[in-house]
Amino acid sequence: MKYKYELHTHTKYGSRQCGRTEPKDIARMYKEKGYSGIVVTDHYSPLTFDFFHGYFNPKKFIDCYIGAYLDMKKYEDEHFSVMFGMEIRHYATANDYLIYGVDENWLRQQGNLLLLWERQMSELMHSQGYLVYQAHPFRPGITRCNPDYIDGVEIYNGKTPKKSNEKAEQWARENDKLMVSGSDFHVPSQLARGGIITEKPIKNNADLLATLKSMDFEMIKTY
Template identity: 85%
Template sequence: MKYKYELHTHTKYGSRQCGRTEPKDIARMYKEKGYSGIVLTDHYSPLTFDLLHGLFNPKKFIDCYINPYYEMKKYEDDNFSVMFGMELRHYATANDYLIYGVDEKWLREQGNLLALWEKDMSKLMHSQGYLVYQAHPFRPGIRRCNPEYLDGVEIYNGKTDRDSNEKAEAWAKQNGKLMVSGSDFHVPKQLARGGIITDKPIRNNADLLDTLKSMNFEFIKTY
């Protein structure tokens, strides 16, 4: 049996400036497409936390960021898993980093993650055993991160053109990095454009990290 998982998804609440879809509708649509689970990676960035919130009281707004995960979690069942991740962006940059394995308790204990840059961000995430991937690294306006700070690269992104995705894959292979695929879902027309196909189910973040490290999966690409 094969299992399909989406690794890059945004809701209208956790990614409030660009997401347009309710968590319950995302879960329903992915189930209808035959997926076995979703990693919710809402934007932890200035797109979600404005400068005032991030600087002075980021913890106050963590509930707003985490609540969509719990809303989607209501639609989890024996055949469909919902896991918590994040897409982190720092101040004054267009770079995005997919973080896999994130724990809610840990996140609530952190200060302003928006103020961290790549080296410190990488050190912090790796201290918890999380994996750091640069998302869509060849989109216009994106600067490639120092590969030393990355575990992997999003080599296929459903919102990114083929040439940019192929450059990302070549860059990942050149630097010996792990690789993932994701739809970068924000609206229904972006449904099920990416993800991975596994031979074993992924039930939680521990399973997810093991699977991503093993690279024992197929990439979903829609071109």
């Protein structure tokens, strides 16, 4: 038996400026498409939270951010796993980084992570054993970060042109980085455009980290 997992998803509430779909509807649609699980990677960025609330009221900021994941978690069952991740962007940059393995309780204890830069973010995430991937690194306006600061690269992104995805894969291979695929889901038309196919089920973030490190999976690419 094989299992399909979505690794790049945004909800209406956690990515409020660009997500348009309710968590319950996302879970339902992915189940209908035969996926065995999903990682909620809402935008932890200035796109989602204004400076005032992020800087001066970090608890409200985090409660709002995690709430969308907790809402989707209600629709988890024995055949469908819901895991917590994030897509972080810092102030004054267009670069996005997918974080896998992140723990919601750990995140509640942090300050405003938007104030960090790539090196600081890398050190902090790696101190917890999390994995850091640069998302869609060849989109217009995005610069490639120092490869020393990341574990991997999103080489296939469902919202990104084929040529840019191919450049991302080449860059990942040149720098000997882990690779991953994701739909970058925001609206129903972007459903199930990416993800991974595994031989073993992924039930939680520990399973996810082990699978990503092993690269023992097939990447979904829907050109």
